[in-house]
Amino acid sequence: MKAARRYVLVVVGGLIGIWAMATLGCANEQQQKGHELYGHYCSHCHGATGHQNEGFNWSSMPDPKPKDLSNKSEMGTLKDNDIFNTISRDMKDTSEGGDVIGDDDFAVPTMPTFKYTLSEDEIWAIVGYVRGLHGMKLEFKIEERKKELAAALQTAQANLDQATKTYEAAEKQASEEAEKKNVDVDDAVYAKEMAAMAQAKKEFDAAQAALNNFSTRPGKGTSIARPDLTVKPEQVAKMVELGQRLYENKYGCNGCHSLGAEGGKVGPPLDRAGFRLNGTWIYRWVRNPQAMKPETRMPALGLSDADARAVTMYLGTLRAPKPDAPIEKPAG
Numbered sequence: 439m440k441a442a443r444r445y446v447l448v449v450v451g452g453l454i455g456i457w458a459m460a461t462l463g464c465a466n467e468q469q470q471k472g473h474e475l476y477g478h479y480c481s482h483c484h485g486a487t488g489h490q491n492e493g494f495n496w497s498s499m500p501d502p503k504p505k506d507l508s509n510k511s512e513m514g515t516l517k518d519n520d521i522f523n524t525i526s527r528d529m530k531d532t533s534e535g536g537d538v539i540g541d542d543d544f545a546v547p548t549m550p551t552f553k554y555t556l557s558e559d560e561i562w563a564i565v566g567y568v569r570g571l572h573g574m575k576l577e578f579k580i581e582e583r584k585k586e587l588a589a590a591l592q593t594a595q596a597n598l599d600q601a602t603k604t605y606e607a608a609e610k611q612a613s614e615e616a617e618k619k620n621v622d623v624d625d626a627v628y629a630k631e632m633a634a635m636a637q638a639k640k641e642f643d644a645a646q647a648a649l650n651n652f653s654t655r656p657g658k659g660t661s662i663a664r665p666d667l668t669v670k671p672e673q674v675a676k677m678v679e680l681g682q683r684l685y686e687n688k689y690g691c692n693g694c695h696s697l698g699a700e701g702g703k704v705g706p707p708l709d710r711a712g713f714r715l716n717g718t719w720i721y722r723w724v725r726n727p728q729a730m731k732p733e734t735r736m737p738a739l740g741l742s743d744a745d746a747r748a749v750t751m752y753l754g755t756l757r758a759p760k761p762d763a764p765i766e767k768p769a770g
């Protein structure tokens with residue numbers, strides 16, 4: 439009797455354990471994912487536990503220095519959505535005469551965007567991790583959002599099927615009637631059903647894109663075509679100037695790369711980029727680093743074709759002498 443009761447307890451205990459693991463599993467998986475992504479993409483600037491001067495890049499960065507993510511009184515004023523929008527935004531040209539920046543826009547060039555590098559659910563997992571660094575919990579429900587998007591896709595699919603059937607029936611009826619009367623089919627008779635079907639298809643495509651974007655990295659499977667980098671000689675100086683401005687004031691490349699004694703050290707120094715790297719390679723790299731090296735810590739910053747050309751031109755002018763070599767005599 440006693441043995442049997444113990445056996446029941448063990449079985450029940452085991453079942454509760456399995457149930458707990460199944461329900462907590464999802465949450466743990468998100469947490470684990472957020473932790474790993476934060477370690478790879480954020481900790482060099484913000485530190486493993488979010489404290490200032492903890493990340494190896496912190497002290498080399500220009501002002502403003504990376505925020506203290508462990509500071510609850512400051513970080514607590516931000517909503518989950520605010521943090522998401524900071525990490526997933528378009529970079530703004532902060533130079534005078536650059537982009538218009540609204541009061542609510544976060545526009546610090548040296549805080550990179552991850553909008554073009556990570557999927558939305560990955561960014562939400564990171565937001566959850568950041569919340570933990572200042573002792574708060576993510577309120578946004580990642581799994582629920584994914585379920586909502588999947589349900590919306592199903593509804594859109596059903597609507598499209600229905601609209602297609604209605605259209606086919608209307609078209610069939612119109613051609614049968616035309617045949618009876620021995621006249622040409624009048625397309626206008628079923629134009630309404632055709633427009634409804636086109637609209638349903640549009641909504642279906644949008645629902646599918648929303649679901650895909652949620653869980654797929656944006657750059658995945660895209661590769662950047664070789665650019666034609668020829669520039670009219672009279673445009674060179676202007677482009678180089680623009681490139682330098684974008685490098686510092688829009689994309690904050692200096693937060694991760696150094697020129698001389700200035701700048702971050704997440705990536706290699708770029709003082710000699712003009713000697714070492716070829717323009718076509720630079721252009722393709724800055725537009726989508728992940729296409730060349732999927733796990734690189736350098737995010738895709740959303741450079742347009744024009745911005746990438748200007749930045750490439752600028753990097754081509756970086757030709758510092760080797761640190762330990764005598765300065766070369768200029769030719770001629």
Ligand code: HEC
Pocket residue numbers: 476479480481482483484495502503504505507516520521524525544546548549550552564565568693694702
């Ligand atoms: C190259 C260094 C760098 C990296 C990498 C970086 N950050 Fe930042 N971060 C900054 C800087 C600089 C600021 C702005 C500080 C300020 O405004 O005073 C900042 C600000 C923030 C803020 C505050 C936003 C606000 O509205 O005030 C959050 C949250 C944040 N970063 C999260 C992250 C997360 C999460 C990652 C990784 C996905 C990350 N950062 C990667 C440099 C970095």
Ligand code: HEC
Pocket residue numbers: 550685689690691692693694695704705706708711714715720723724731733734735736737739749753
């Ligand atoms: C968050 C940090 C970060 C930012 C911001 C960043 N980079 Fe990088 N970059 C890196 C890292 C890390 C590497 C090294 C690549 C690797 O092997 O993973 C790199 C590599 C490079 C290289 C190749 C250098 C070499 O010697 O092989 C170039 C060129 C470059 N980055 C240019 C830029 C430009 C231009 C910008 C701004 C538009 C920029 N980077 C912004 C981190 C960054």
